[in-house]
Amino acid sequence: MSVNRDQASEPESERGGLIASLVRPYRVKMGTLAAVSFVGALLEAFFLVLISAVALALIAGDDLIGPVAGYTVELSTALAAGGVALVAQLALKILGVRVSAHLTADVTAAQRRELSHAYLKASWAAQHDAPAGRLQSLLTTLVQYAANAITTLTNATVALLSLIAFLGTGLFVDAAATGAVLIALAVVGAILIPLRRRIKARSRTLQRANLDFANAVSELGALGMEMQTFGVQDRFVERIDELTETTTQTQRRVQSLTGILSPVYMSLAYAAVLAGVAVLALLQFGRLEAVGAVMLLMLRSLSYGQQLASAAGSLASQAPAIERLRQAVDQYVGAPAADGAAVPTHVAPLVADNVTFSYGSDHAALSNVTFSIAPGEVIGVIGPSGAGKSTLAQLLLGLREPDQGSLEVSGVRLQDVERHWWSDRVAFVAQDANLITGTVAENIRFFRDDINDEALRDSAVRANVLRDIEALPHTFDAHLGERGSRLSGGQRQRISIARALAGDPELLILDEPTSALDGRSEGLIRDTLGALRGKVTVVIIAHRMSTLDICDRIMVIEDGRLTALGTPSELSRSSDFYRNAMATAGISTDVAGV
Ligand SMILES: Nc1ncnc2c1ncn2[C@@H]1O[C@H](COP(=O)(O)OP(=O)(O)O)[C@@H](O)[C@H]1O
Ligand SMILES: [Mg+2]
Structure with missing residues (x-):
């Protein structure tokens, strides 16, 4: 993806905007949290001022407290007020924690929802082009980072508002001393900006490394059998080790930098306090009761300031994850699946006019x-591997759009066709039968709730898979294991053919649907497809020449070009590829298809 953008350093304000955009929909909760923290901190500040005044009064042996900011009260009243302040403050803290937890949960759910919706609505090309494991790691690891960022943000909000409450109280008690501390805090905060920038840059690297790691691991999961057979586990181990090394190293750097922020801040802040006290001493400051309260307030402010500094560091480290999430959402939203408003009369004729498509290379x-494919025609597609047959299937399904030329359905451009209308009428059997983790019935029905049990059974018969299903312990309700792992490749392929037939499609596109089948099963499925002739438009990318028996016409694709299109007898005259392929298959072109 966009490496350049990753490396560009963005202004601090943009980062703030990014995180703020996550909580924007939760203004009420954020506002509640802010109010609760502010009032809680005021109560705490009030308590500290009170305690310092009480201590001074006790030392002096006085029954009266104060004057603090012009007020004088009885010792007993002060103690009672302190108790009430403590209880109220505890209640507010608990409320704040609960609001913060809700906020984090809401944002996590919203992020997951937004990303998965964007992904599911994206074009098949955008989904397909993302590396394996990408969505998974975005939805888990990166969303977790975003959730942590919200927790950090709420902590930062609490710290900031507490700091403001404390400084406000301080100004009320003694303006000059507080003003000095305020300036010191601002200076310390500014000194730490470069450190935060560094944390952010490192975290970007970390996010990239984490995504690479997730991709490698998901590949590892998919290639277990090959790895063991070829005895190359060691190489995979090396690769994983390398990636582990990179991610953990970066992780360590980010963590040390983030960890350093707090102590550095604290030292700088204490140095500021030291300087302040020295100044006060030089000025021979005399009003002990005010200075005592302000000192307490300021020391406590420092710890809120420290929380704020460490939250800023954490946010700097979490922001790149949120950037990544936004990028992914933008990428998917920016490549929506084609959907139009046009409703053609039929799914055929299908007319391709000068269609050119490339995957980005020259x-x-x-x-x-x-x-041009007529309604009810059965078209066979043959050609060497890599010739472009599967690409043609994807274009015919409307999953990819031509770069040049046009593809029309009953005179309507395929990308303008209403998607629902189209998918209700079109079915596809993929080269690799992809099953979901579920039962036989769930796999054939494939979320199309209008397909009843009778249609399921009928499609199983037609796909020549009923016998296999009936041999399973719970027949149609048998659980097929993870992604159909309890079935053989051929059984999975026939289930996916049943899936395609169950919806009574008007257009059926099959990409080498019988490649994993034995000759007998292949023959039975050929009969099923042959029976569709005249009723359903079928495009079948043929793996075996025998499949071509049922085809009205055959397309030959070689190196991205349509080199022949015609009936079997026409092709036996016009296409070398066809003649050679038939000869290799041991079928005489003199009789085939005539
Ligand atoms: N997702 C993809 N990205 C880039 N190139 C691709 C992709 N899929 C296929 N290709 C390339 O397009 C060409 C045609 O591929 P394909 O249509 O799968 O051939 P066939 O199905 O005839 O074997 C091949 O050169 C292949 O390398
Ligand atoms: Mg192919």
Whole structure:
């Protein structure tokens, strides 16, 4: 993705904006938290002023407290007021913690929702082009970072408002002393800005490393069998070790930098206090009762200031995760699945006019492909591997759009067709049968609730998979394990054919649907597809030449170009590829398809 953007250092304000955008929808909760923290801190400040005055009164053997800021009260009244302040402050703190927990949970849920919705609504191309494991790590690790950032933000809010309450109280008690402390705090905060910048830059690197790590791990999970068979586990271990090294090193750097912030802040702040006291001594400051209260307030302010400094450090380290999340959401939102408003009369004729498509490289996967498929026609597609057949299937399904030329359905551009209308009528069998973790019925029905049990059974019969299903302990309710792992490759393929047939499609596109099947199963499925002839428009990318028996016409694709399109007997005259492929398959072109 955009490496440049990652490396660019953004102004602090933008970071603040980023995190603020996360909590913006929760203004009421944020406001409650702010009010609760502020009042709680005022009560605490009040308590500290009271305690210092009580202590002075006790030393002096007085029954009267004060005057503090012009007020004088009885000792017993002061103690009672202190008790009430403590209880009220505790209640407010508990309330604050609860609001903060709610806020974090809300933001986490909202982030997950936003990202997963954006992903699910994105075009298939955008989904497909993201590395394996990307979505998973975005939704788990990065969302966790974002949640932590909210916790940090609420902590920072509490610290900031407490600081303000304390300084306010301090100004009330003694303006000059407090003003001096205020300036010192501002200077200390400014000194720490470069450190925070560094933390942020390191954290960006960390997020990148974490995503790489997640990709590698998800690959590892998918390639277990190959790894063991080829005996290359050691190399994978090395790779994981390298990535682990990088991530943990970066993690360590971020953590040490973030950890340093607090003590550095504290030392600087104490130095400021020391300087302040020295100044007071030089000025021969005499009003002991005021100075005592202000000292207590300021020392406590320092610890709130420290919380604020460490929260700023944590936010700097968490902000890149939020940036990543935003980038991912923007990327998916920016590439929505095509959806139009047009409703054609039928799914066919399907007309490709000079269609060119490339995956971003200079070499087009399909160039200037022109053809017309009539309703109810069965079209076979053959060609060497890498020729562009699967790409053509994706274009015909409307999952990718041509770069040049047009693809029309009954005279309507495919990308303008209303998606619901289209997907209700179109079915697809992929080269790799992808099953969900669930039962047979769930896999065939595939979330289309209008498909009843009868249709399920019927499609299983037609896909020649009923016998296999009936051999399972709970037949259609049998759980197939993780992504159908309890079935053989051929069984999975037939389940996915049943899935395609169950919805009674008007257009059926199959990408080498029988590649994992034995000759007999292949023959039975061929019969099923042959029976659709004239009723359903079928485009079948053929793995075996025998499949072509049922085709009205055959398309030959070689190196991204349509080199022949015609009936079997036409192709036996016009296409070398067809003739050679038939000869290799041991089928005589003199009789085939005639
Ligand atoms: N997702 C992709 N990104 C980049 N290139 C791709 C992608 N998928 C396929 N290609 C390339 O496009 C060409 C056609 O691929 P494909 O349509 O899968 O061929 P076929 O199905 O005929 O074997 C190949 O050169 C392949 O390398
Ligand atoms: Mg293919």
